[in-house]
Amino acid sequence: MTYFEFLNEHGITLLLGTVTTVKVLVCSMILYVIISMIFGLMRLSKNPVIQGIATVYIEFFRGTSLLVQLFWAYYVLPFFGISLEAFTAGVVALGLNFGAYGAEIVRAGILAVPKGQWEAAHSLNFTPAKRIKRIIIPQIFPIILPPAANLTVELLKATALVALVTVVDLTFEAKQINSITWLSAQCFGTALLIYYIMARFALVPFLRWLEVLAARKVGKEKI
Amino acid sequence: MEMGWRWDFTYEILPQMAIATLNTILAAGVGYAIALIVGLFFLLAQRTPSKIFNWVNREIVEFIRSTPLLIQLFFVYFVLPQFGITLSAWVCGMITIGLHFGTYMSEVYRGALEGVPKTQWEACRALNFSTIYTYRRIVLPQAFPIAIPGMGNYLVGIFKDTPLLSTIGVAELFHAATAVGGYNYRYLEPYTLVGIIFLTLSIPAAMWVRKLERDVNISQGKIKK
Numbered sequence: 001m002t003y004f005e006f007l008n009e010h011g012i013t014l015l016l017g018t019v020t021t022v023k024v025l026v027c028s029m030i031l032y033v034i035i036s037m038i039f040g041l042m043r044l045s046k047n048p049v050i051q052g053i054a055t056v057y058i059e060f061f062r063g064t065s066l067l068v069q070l071f072w073a074y075y076v077l078p079f080f081g082i083s084l085e086a087f088t089a090g091v092v093a094l095g096l097n098f099g100a101y102g103a104e105i106v107r108a109g110i111l112a113v114p115k116g117q118w119e120a121a122h123s124l125n126f127t128p129a130k131r132i133k134r135i136i137i138p139q140i141f142p143i144i145l146p147p148a149a150n151l152t153v154e155l156l157k158a159t160a161l162v163a164l165v166t167v168v169d170l171t172f173e174a175k176q177i178n179s180i181t182w183l184s185a186q187c188f189g190t191a192l193l194i195y196y197i198m199a200r201f202a203l204v205p206f207l208r209w210l211e212v213l214a215a216r217k218v219g220k221e222k223i
Numbered sequence: 224m225e226m227g228w229r230w231d232f233t234y235e236i237l238p239q240m241a242i243a244t245l246n247t248i249l250a251a252g253v254g255y256a257i258a259l260i261v262g263l264f265f266l267l268a269q270r271t272p273s274k275i276f277n278w279v280n281r282e283i284v285e286f287i288r289s290t291p292l293l294i295q296l297f298f299v300y301f302v303l304p305q306f307g308i309t310l311s312a313w314v315c316g317m318i319t320i321g322l323h324f325g326t327y328m329s330e331v332y333r334g335a336l337e338g339v340p341k342t343q344w345e346a347c348r349a350l351n352f353s354t355i356y357t358y359r360r361i362v363l364p365q366a367f368p369i370a371i372p373g374m375g376n377y378l379v380g381i382f383k384d385t386p387l388l389s390t391i392g393v394a395e396l397f398h399a400a401t402a403v404g405g406y407n408y409r410y411l412e413p414y415t416l417v418g419i420i421f422l423t424l425s426i427p428a429a430m431w432v433r434k435l436e437r438d439v440n441i442s443q444g445k446i447k448k
Contacts (some may be wrong), residue, residue, distance in 0.1 A: 014242075054375070060422065060424060062429075063421060063422045063425045063426045063429070064383070064421045064425070065383040065385075065386045065397070065417075065421055066383070066421055067387060067389075067397060068386060068387040068397065068414060068417050068418050068421060069418075071397075071401075071410070071414050072414050072418060075404070075410040075414060076410055076411050076414050076415065079227075079410075079411045090312050131402070148313065150315045153288075153289055156289075157289070157290065157291040157292065158291070160291035160292075160293045161291075161292070161293060162354065162385075164293075166433055171293060171294055173291075173292065174294065174297070175297065178297070178301060183300045184297075184298070184301035184302045184305060185298075185305060186298050186304060188294055188298040188301065189298065189302075192286075192290045192295070192298060195289065195290045195291055196286055196289055196290050199289035199290070200285065200289055218225055
């Protein structure tokens, strides 16, 4: 069987799997961005309780393996009466795990804004809300976007793991086709190529575009 | 089926899990050692004068870096036998982890070498030091502390990615937990134990890396005590 015949027969299945992968990616991306902002701010709180909660959360999710968290969410939570659908469990585990990494990026980004900026905004009598919105946040984005972009590519790669909790994504379909046809080189090779194309020609250009946009906002043409 | 945590079951499976933990540590250690060496090769390939060669090398690194480790594992495990190379799951896993993290490692090395100021090289040239002497006495001692945090982080990273090996049948911790869980149809204790074992190993490791980073920086005079 030539490669084209293989694509003809199984291409659609792989593409459908790719759609699911994109869905998982987008959902978990939204979730992790929200979580990392919340916990990044909590980590900087002066209240020891809030800071403690954030630290425990971050250390816990960074200290255990994503696969363990995924299986825990899918197979163990039903013991406590919480039955999540595979897709939901996957997205939640990915979001919580990457949120912990993202929170550290957000924290470092906020700390990297020079103290003089806070003081200048203060001395110009900006309200606290305006200070954050107009002075600090626009300066945070160019700092946190490059590491966040790396993290997001890692997230795309990590979405492959949801196949192991029976989400029918690209990896799952590739495995499925492999077990039917035993054309391992073709199906896993194609899956690898699709992941590569998604990362290289869609996700990374999009994230670079965001970086340029954020840099322009604070008057830096080049990053 | 009884709900809630069962201590007797926990004690029953604990020895099995402890042995599997040793396998996980072994897998992480071997994978890390391979990654360190593979990273060196990728680094050397990046620094050749041939432009085409550099480009090819960079594309390979990009490809490996932007595709999931899981499918790479499947690829190596299922495809190599088609070409007549039959390797055990252990060997396949170690090769894949070594290759995958080797690309990351080469970036760590590259960043560290580029982190040494160019003037250091120029000074060595002016002092008529040989290239080898420059590397050994001037550049590498300065590059090493820059590389330490990255190298340490990937050690912890590899450790946390070893559960993926269970998908091709390497008998490490996660594999043992799934087996025990499937046998007794109780997943609560095995998976929770896996989580706890990972936490107790990776948090001290991460703290140790942070301390090492600080120590090296202090000895280099970059930060004060």
